[in-house]
Amino acid sequence: MTKKNSNTGVRERSRFHGKAIEGGFNGAGKRFGIVVARFNAFITERLLQSAYDGFLRSGVKEKDIAIVRVPGAFELPSAARTLAETGKYNAILCIGCVLRGDTAHYDVIVNEVARGVGQAAQETGVPHSFGVLTCDTLEQAIDRAGLKMGNKGLEAALAAIEMANLTKAILGKKTAVGRSSLAVGKKQKPQAAERKKSLRAKRKR
Numbered sequence: 001m002t003k004k005n006s007n008t009g010v011r012e013r014s015r016f017h018g019k020a021i022e023g024g025f026n027g028a029g030k031r032f033g034i035v036v037a038r039f040n041a042f043i044t045e046r047l048l049q050s051a052y053d054g055f056l057r058s059g060v061k062e063k064d065i066a067i068v069r070v071p072g073a074f075e076l077p078s079a080a081r082t083l084a085e086t087g088k089y090n091a092i093l094c095i096g097c098v099l100r101g102d103t104a105h106y107d108v109i110v111n112e113v114a115r116g117v118g119q120a121a122q123e124t125g126v127p128h129s130f131g132v133l134t135c136d137t138l139e140q141a142i143d144r145a146g147l148k149m150g151n152k153g154l155e156a157a158l159a160a161i162e163m164a165n166l167t168k169a170i171l172g173k174k175t176a177v178g179r180s181s182l183a184v185g186k187k188q189k190p191q192a193a194e195r196k197k198s199l200r201a202k203r204k205r
């Protein structure tokens with residue numbers, strides 16, 4: 001149904017008021033893994049601090065947060081995936097900062113990090129949030145690490161909590177925690193080990 005907006009005079013579709021499944025921001029009882037790149041640490045440490053603070057203020061316990069450091073943004077996806085595959089975490093948060101230089105290096109890294117983190121999330125079933133700044137200048141990065149534009153680390157922490165809760169809401173009792181192959185809480189078998197096992201089984205046949 002459309003309705004005329006009295007301020008703009010434009011006909012707008014009225015807001016949907018039906019029931020939707022959404023994740024909340026209560027992180028109590030949930031476990032999170034943070035993977036943070038050391039490259040551009042001046043920025044990434046500020047993102048990490050704000051993300052950590054966001055988790056604590058949302059009810060996550062310190063003991064339920066694991067912090068893993070990697071050399072640079074390029075290494076974020078593989079470490080994030082390894083953490084997700086342990087089955088111990090409800091969501092993973094990736095933190096990095098890629099600054100544009102004079103070469104194509106920036107584009108190569110940015111594309112790989114975004115693709116890799118997305119793929120880790122989809123293939124493990126564990127939500128991953130993207131706290132990776134991709135900026136042209138250091139000033140833009142500083143603005144997004146606690147100055148003019150807020151702090152992207154905090155935003156990514158809230159997204160991780162929301163997605164952890166959403167996953168639970170969608171899967172119900174079979175939450176991330178109870179899904180047979182992606183169980184949080186139970187140890188997950190890394191895909192490489194599974195592949196080796198099926199190859200061995202094929203060879204025996």
Ligand code: INI
Pocket residue numbers: 037039040071072073074075096097098099100101105106109
């Ligand atoms: N890593 C970053 O996290 N940010 C950058 O801006 C960056 N630049 O510009 O080179 C960067 N490079 C390192 C890269 O992520 C890997 O750690 C390195 O190539 C080793 O694999």
